[in-house]
Amino acid sequence: MKEMIQTHDDLLDMLDDLLREPTAFWNDFYADRDKRIPFFVNKPDENLVRYFERGIIAPGHVLKLGCGPGRNALYFARQGCTVTAVDLSRQSLAWARERAQEEQLDVDFIERNIFDFPLAKEAYDIVYDSGCFHHIAPHRRRDYLTLVTDSLKHGGHFALTCFIEGGELGGSDISDWEVYRTRSLNGGLGFTEEKLRLIFADFDVIEIRPMPMMPASATTFGRTGLWTAVFQKKHDNGPLLYKKNVAT
Ligand SMILES: C[S@@+](CC[C@H](N)C(=O)[O-])C[C@H]1O[C@@H](n2cnc3c(N)ncnc32)[C@H](O)[C@@H]1O
Incomplete structure (x- = not known):
């Protein structure tokens, strides 16, 4: 029945x-x-x-979430990765x-919302997201974590x-509520390092650091106002912390 909330999915919708x-x-x-958008460069x-x-990381099977015009997906392919x-x-x-x-x-x-993507379980060596996660609404964060966790190999x-919360690119500092x-993510949610550690508590943190500004002559993309973070899926199959330890 229209606009009736019976299931958890109805609530998310x-x-x-x-x-x-x-x-x-x-x-x-x-x-x-031709718009002057920093990430339109193919770097x-x-x-x-x-x-x-x-x-x-080393060449392997890669899942790129929110790939946009493909600059990082193409880089993975150049490194010899098999890329979705x-x-x-x-x-x-x-x-x-x-x-x-x-x-x-x-x-x-693949043209699809990442939440409608038919997941290949434990099929990927690397899941990479550049700039998609901060556009994911808080109520979808748990599904996002499940997607990443389930698609990665141990x-x-x-x-x-x-986005860094309150950073140069405007990562918004509003609460999830x-x-x-x-009724807005205010252009994209900003995060603190503490929030990232809480949200991704089920992973081992390898490194979290701000991205440096790279000069126009550089072969790589770098802008201040962004976090870069790399995590590793834990080898054991312990209970998932994020179910009880989500960021507020
Ligand atoms: C800021 S852009 C970054 C694009 C690309 N990763 C880059 O850095 O060049 C964010 C991208 O995420 C995509 N996106 C946002 N929400 C998505 C979702 N739920 N499912 C799939 N793609 C999504 C958008 O279409 C957009 O291309």
Whole structure:
């Protein structure tokens, strides 16, 4: 029956409906490729390149969440990874596929909301998210954690970049509750290191650090106002802490 809340999914759908519908927003966002948007450059994140250089991660199966025009997915493919890259924006994926074709790189780009993605369990060595997580509403965070945890092999790595709370890129400092009072993520949620450690408490933290600003001449992408973080899925199958230890 319309607008009746019977299941947990009905509740999540109702909360989604309080907030901006993302697909039309992101398609419109990518309609003009000449806009001066920092991450429109086809350069991989500096932290990602460093993870390979330092041997934290090695080529394997990669799931890229919210891949946009594909700059990091393509970098993984260049490193010899097998890459599945998901984004809900058709516009961004058209751009990503063009970039892949220009370089003759093979990436499996999938147009889907990450929460509707048919998950291959424990199939990935690396899950990577650059700039998607801070656009995920708090009520979907638990599903996000399940998605990352279930898709990673034991000992696999999860890495992300996300807004610093009150940082130069404007990571909003509102509480999770405030999101629903104002019906907005205020341009994207900002996080403190403490919040990231709480949210990803089920993972071993390898490193959390701010991203440095990279000069225009650099071959990698770097902007201040972002956290970079890399975690490892624990080898044991212990109870999941996030069920009782979520950030407030
Ligand atoms: C800030 S952009 C970053 C794009 C890309 N990762 C980069 O750094 O170049 C965030 C991306 O996440 C995607 N996105 C946001 N929410 C999503 C969701 N629930 N499912 C799939 N993609 C999503 C958007 O379409 C957008 O392309």
